[in-house]
Amino acid sequence: MTSPDSPRWTLRTLYQPIVDLRDGTPVAVEALSRGEPGPRESAGALFAAARGSGTLVELDEACLRAALRGAGRRAGALTLFVNIEPATLSALSPRRLRALADLVGDDVQVVVEVTERDLLDRAADLVRGVRAVRELGWGVALDDAGAESKGLALMSFLRPDVIKLDLALVRGHTTLRAAAVVNAVRAEAERSGAVLLAEGIESEQHLERALAMGARLGQGWMFGRPGPLATAGMRAFPVPPPPDRRTRAGAAPRTPYDVLSAGSAAQRATLPLVASITRQVERQALVLDEETVVLANFQNAEAMTPSTRRRYESLAGLAALTAVTGAGMPDEPAPGVHGTALDADDPLTDQWVVTVVSPHFAAALAARDVPAGYGDAPGDSTGPAGGPARRLDYVLTYDRERVLDAAGLLLEKVRPTSGTAAPSPAGGEAPTPDAVRVPPGELPDLLLRAIATASNGIVIADATLPDLPVVYANAAFLRLTGYAEHEVLGRNCRFLQGRATDPSQVQPIRRRLLAGRDVHTVLLNYRRDGSAFWNELHISPVTNAIGDVTHYIGNQVDVTSRVERELRTTYLAHHDELTALPNRAHVLDHLRLELRRARRSGTSVGVLMLDLDEFKDINDRFGHAAGDSVLTWAAGRLRSAVRAGDLLGRLGGDEFLVVLAGLPPTGESPGRPEREPSAEETLRLVREHLHAALDHPLTLADATVHLSASSGAALFPRDADDAAELIARADAAMYRHKTRS
Template sequence: MSAPELEGLAAIIAVDARADGLPISWVSPGFELLTGYGAGEVLGRNPKLLQGPDTDPRSISLLTEAIAAGRDAYVTLLNYRADGTPFWNEVAIAPERDGASGEIVRWLGTQRDVTDRMRVSARLHELAYFDTLTGLANRAALHDELRSAMHRARVHESEIALLAIDLDDFRRVNEKWGHQAGDALLRVAADRLRSVVRPQDLLARVGGDEFSLLLKDLPPGEGERVAKELAARILTAVRDEPHVVGDLRLETRVSIGIGLYRQGTTTSASDLVHDADIAVESAKSSGKDTVRVHRAVSGEAVLVPDDAFDPASAGDELGRVLADGGAGVAAVYQPIVELASGEVVGYEALARGPEGSSLHRPDRLFAAAAAAGRVVELEWACRAAAVRGALDAGLGKGASLFLNTEPAVIDAPAPPELEALWSQAQRELALVVEITERAITARPAELARVIGDQRAAGHVVALDDVGADVRSLALLSLIDPDVIKLDLSLVQDRPSTDQAAIVSAVAAERERTGARILAEGIENDEHERVARALGATLGQGWKFGRPGPLVAPLPVSRVRATAAVMPRPPGDTPFAVVEAARGAQAVAEATKALLLPISHHLEHRAQRIGEGAVILSAFQDAARFTPATRRRYESLARRASLVAAFGVGLPAEPIHGVRGADLAPDDALAGEWSVVVLGPHFAGALVARDLGDADVPDRDRRFAFAMVYDRPLVIAAAQTLVARIAPHEITVRRR
């Protein structure tokens, strides 16, 4: 086999733990293909025969220490084939113990050729964490540090502040003096910001004219004060002296938005980024050259300027807005166009409170509703305003009507007084239900059912804000959206490795299902060119129209459901799905001891994927979710998009960050051990059914099993598990 064909090839090896020198006692056929050694050449020899002059001693030490301690281990190291060819080997080992004495009798390991991946990874690492223009950290570095800071804040009960810093009117510099001047200004501005920030904080350029400053490990109660002080220093430093760019002296200003994490709030890392972005937009709309804070109040994120907006005190005003079936809620509509022709094919309905009211903005409106416990009522008032306006304007099915859906109440039924209106809307309008990544991770079982109901009713399903959070990438496959809406940052920011990963994943999904790509935030011709380059065929933004009333003549073309929803093989468990698709001949038999390294290998793959990973594991019952397993899955939960565990007696959150599902004893899944991993560019599953051995050591229990790397089949297996996940409370927010 050639080197490219060997990439990804898996092998299994067994080593005799009781014999001197840890000799190899058995190898799989895959080992012979992977290494070029025949079984007869390696039996009785130590696995170190694969080592060579450039094998890292530190990796060997990790394996040696794990063997001495009798525990599992995972490393990636440089090994050598029989012909001397080096290759990167992903190795996972696990001990097999005697059931009676507990003595380790042999070591089992899996090996996998990851040479091409390591080459690509090395190159990407050079590009991944620094902005080449300014030398600052980039978006990826910021997100990595933010995840670590959030974990420390939870453990040590400290606070975090994130400052979003945008150069005001930067576009005019590019338009008047050219992009070279714009790039030079960004470098000068970066130096000015460096001179102000503290050594312990992280300053990053996250795209275009946007910078971020992460203030971490702040004492309780001090986050907002420290953030405001630094923001004031930044405003002063930028204002005080012109920025010298060649022969130009440019008067530059910045707008700053502050997002805060405090103990007792529901803010996640992605929420914190979003909060800071919302705040900086408020600063810009308030005249620029100023600061706004997105402050956490009673566990909900609420945008407030410095004079403070308290949602808890807005109850009376909210009551007036929601009176008479939500008569105080209005809808405005922003056009969506076919980029090729410029033809309007739909509108997104956006909610607004009464003009001139403190609740005119949707974020304040929903924050007040959350504080008053009236989110469901407000959500239906918004839907009613949207469809009523469309029906009154005679939109009909001539154009699609995109409706935002609040994830926290996605499955709430229509109130009796709105049932007739909603039924009419479903008959007479071409509805597109917009959902966000938060809905997928928080309420996956309900979402799967709601999406099924919506599709059965003939509605189109859109996934919103793809690219705002890398977690949404792996989750795309779980819902097969008809429309993928790219976050405006992808269109408006300069290209980055983060964006490349997002675009690559979206392109793969489009090829798999035929989904339409819609780019948001298109304000000019350049944005449109970028959108087309990203694969978008639909567009939305100020270039095509600002939100407003529906006016005649209304369009006669609409966005249709184009995604090919993959038919799922029969079965309601991962093993049943795989067996139905592949047949009994694809199923083998092995003990738990032999399968453990394979399951650990998949867990390690999820760790390496990071934020874009989904890992769903069935453990049969809570007793098998052991302390060692808990530690591994707690680590996974800190990195992956969605981590879930299933078993009889498992609680809704068996460990922090891990979603749980308590299986009924007669659930067929209770008889299976499965590990399913999905990433933007990886899919793998171990599916195994317990053969019912009794009175044998746990590691000797036999399973019928199959390994699957076929993406559609792995997705089908994952969907059987997602349907069982218990719901999770979710922060209410609306932009």
């Protein structure tokens, strides 16, 4: 028939029976689309033509419409499976979906099949589309489960009613890969009640294998070929859509923190503890199956430090989908990581979230900052350099239902990937291009010659021997590490590790190798001469015909320049390049945090500003190089004079600022020990030490100079209530001192 809504195609809909494997009774049909007789009759040719004209989504919708119309003309109860591609599902508006639903009556139970292939390209749109079809009362089936291992990653997010095992599982050999797919699918079915359906059953052997995998429903030529819709003797299989877990308790919570804290009391902790718990959750993801989804939210893009980027780059090389959201987040904050920038008013920008979901594991952590002065007692612990510790309320859970709810809120924010694959032919297998094959006798020699001349360092380790010894190393690896071949062969590659190699990056590697998993990480390694270099490492397993791992191939690249550039950029964001002291931005942030802590604890904070006298004359007489030497020398002398826990920074030019935190309350304090100096006394003593530290001769190239400085002090809360005003008061006092000198 020709669809009036899409006149460019002549479509035919065939229906293949689906049976209950327990007794062979037909219980449903799957609609399969075909073109007009001739060169475009097959689904593959039909969709290839649409691909060339850029009308794939339009064709897919037309196929769906034709299938529903054909089923709508038949009387009686019917369960109808219809194919729809993720790209089409995400493109259909609620109005267009409702118009399609009106083509069938209430006695037709529609089950929408979304193919496992390419699910991750528009994951957020797909999840929203699945929710929309559920609102119509339709069921959802995951098609081709196992065709691509990464496609299983979204299985738990889709919450399918039916999981269709890919025909390769039914017809193929028993391998570890097949077992991993079956284990993942069975785990989801056990949790959710989803029904397993095996495709491609053509023989008793296929049937036996499908039953062994836990399939209840089946289809294939053994039970009937595609043809006209026939419902005689059919009992419709009921597929009730599962309830949306996020609506059980009423309105859906707005954020992951709301979801998690609704079921567990939040704990309060300092930043280092929350950060370490987060890294532990991320480490757990490194040893999971490749069907894993890692979704995280940082309050802003600046939280993606170089070390964080390296961790997430490693995760992206192993997980099916690694995505990060946050204010100002770039599209690719680390290689392979999908970034999504959030609006400034998005409630997620106030939260720190990491979620990990795989077929056999789920974990989520959500945290938010504790407002200044809220609920903390005096004497709270301090952060680095005596600063106040950043405190967060956090919730950690391994409850799968709540993890999925929290992760789903993040997934809905994730932008589409850069390339969205075209839909596969509806009702048929995707066309497979002809493979380019090398004659078997030439393959080993060709591979070894290619590896030998590669610019990357490549080693091959024997997985069948204890401790995975290296059995091959190419010339590039020997140049990279400085070792001779006889010093490498027979050893485990851990000999490249050294005193500063991060154990948290090393420990997951062996576990992943034992599990036959890929590894992607960046390690600090050491050459034969003891020099360190940053090594970007990819390790891939090589399997034999039955799926056993026989070797590992390690690909290694020196990325020292890249990593050091990232570290340098981070350092310069907080430090003065000339003196290595904290810069103005760092000092101001530190002072603001100290003031927040002082407000909670009732203590005071002092600031001391120093300005070198006649520094301009030194620059004019001896040159700017000499001036830089003076500033560096002065910074070192002042650093030696400040108390432990106080912060010395350079504001700019020849101005320095010292922040003194945890001082006693200003004025009379009856509870203070007799021998404890007051805040004013402490400021005076530190000020004297700073001036004394500068009272030493400094020899320049052509002369010896004696430095002096003017200084001024101010105290919170006596003199000012905020950081800017406090510095202004100290600055005014300093200039009064300078004019009196």
